[in-house]
Amino acid sequence: xxxxASWNVNSVRARLPNVLAWTRDTAPxxxxxxxxxxxxxxxxxxxxxxxxxxxxVVGQKTYNGVAILSKSAIEIDHRKLPGGDGDDQARYVExxxxxxxxxxxxxxxxxxxxxxxxxxxxxxxxxxxxxxLYRHVRDLLxxxxxxxxxxxxxxxxxxxxxxxxxxxxxxxxxxVDSRAAFRKLMFLGLTDAFRARxxxxxxxxxxxxxxxxxxxxxxxRIDHLLLSPQAADQLAACDIDRRPxxxxxxxxxxxxxxxxxxx
DNA sequence: ATGGTAGCCTCGCTA
Numbered sequence: 001x002x003x004x005a006s007w008n009v010n011s012v013r014a015r016l017p018n019v020l021a022w023t024r025d026t027a028p029x030x031x032x033x034x035x036x037x038x039x040x041x042x043x044x045x046x047x048x049x050x051x052x053x054x055x056x057v058v059g060q061k062t063y064n065g066v067a068i069l070s071k072s073a074i075e076i077d078h079r080k081l082p083g084g085d086g087d088d089q090a091r092y093v094e095x096x097x098x099x100x101x102x103x104x105x106x107x108x109x110x111x112x113x114x115x116x117x118x119x120x121x122x123x124x125x126x127x128x129x130x131x132x133l134y135r136h137v138r139d140l141l142x143x144x145x146x147x148x149x150x151x152x153x154x155x156x157x158x159x160x161x162x163x164x165x166x167x168x169x170x171x172x173x174x175x176v177d178s179r180a181a182f183r184k185l186m187f188l189g190l191t192d193a194f195r196a197r198x199x200x201x202x203x204x205x206x207x208x209x210x211x212x213x214x215x216x217x218x219x220x221r222i223d224h225l226l227l228s229p230q231a232a233d234q235l236a237a238c239d240i241d242r243r244p245x246x247x248x249x250x251x252x253x254x255x256x257x258x259x260x261x262x263x
Numbered sequence: 264a265t266g267g268t269a270g271c272c273t274c275g276c277t278a
Contacts, residue, residue, distance in 0.1 A: 010278085011270055035278090037270070062271055063278095109278060122277095154278095208278090210267040252269080252278085 001261030002098045004030040006150035006223060008253035011037040015251055016044055022244050023051055028257060029071050030097060032104035032150040036065025060090035066104040070097040083132040105151030110172030123172050130181035137188055146230035152253065153224050155182040160202050161221035173222060191232035193225040193258045203240050206253045214245060225258050234260040
C-alpha cells in the first residue's frame with residue numbers, strides 16, 4: 001500500500017510548522033507540494049529529511065514552485081512540462097518513486113480571462129498549458145505504467161465542485177474553455193480519485209482567504225489526484241483532509257490523499 | 264462594478 005498526498009501550501013516557508021506537523025501525523029509515502037514560493041536552495045530540506053523524506057524540488061523566486069517528497073528514492077524524469085518552448089515557470093516535476101510514477105502539478109490560474117474585450121495572455125497560457133498536459137499524458141498512457149498526477153489544477157470540473165457555479169462563469173477556474181480542456185484530458189482515460197470513491201459528494205479543497213469563505217464553507221474543488229488506468233485498478237482510498245484549513249496560518253488549500261494497493 | 268485577504272519583498276503582482 002502506498003499513500004500519496006497533494007497540497008498547495010501557498011509558501012512552504014510561511015507554512016512550515018503546519019506542513020511539518022501534518023506530514024508527521026499523516027505520514028504519506030509520497031507528498032506532492034505546490035506553490036512553494038521559493039527557489040530550490042531556500043526550500044527547508046533538512047526539516048523534511050529529518051522526517052525521512054527524499055526531495056525533488058523545482059523552485060522559483062516569489063511565485064510557483066513544486067516538489068515531490070518521498071520516503072523512497074526518487075528518479076526524476078521531468079523538471080518541466082514538455083512542449084513549453086521558453087516556459088520557465090516552475091509548475092511541473094515528474095518522477096518515479098515507491099513503485100509508481102507521480103507528477104506534482106501547479107497549473108496556471110488564468111485570471112483574468114479578458115481585458116477590454118480581449119482574451120488575456122494569462123488565460124491563453126492556461127489553455128495552452130492544458131493542451132501541453134494532454135499531449136504529455138497521451139505519451140505517458142502509452143507506457144501502460146501506473147501513474148498519479150496530483151496537484152492544483154486550477155480547474156473546477158463540474159457545477160457540483162463549487163459553492164456558487166452561476167457566480168463563476170467568467171472565472172478562469174470554471175470557464176467553459178477551461179472545463180472543456182480538462183474534460184479532454186480526463187477522456188484520455190484518467191480517473192478522478194475523489195469522484196471514484198465519493199460519488200456525487202460536494203466537497204472542496206480550496207477556500208478563498210477573502211470574504212470569510214472558509215467560515216461560510218464557500219469553496220471549490222480544484223486540487224485533484226488523476227490516476228492512470230493501472231493506478232485506478234489499485235485505488236483503495238481517497239479523501240480530502242479539511243483539518244489543516246482551519247488552523248492558524250493556514251494555506252488557502254487543504255490536502256487531498258489516496259492509497260494505492262492490492263484490493 | 265468593486266473589494267474582500269495573504270504572501271512576497273515593492274510601493275505592485277499573483278492568487
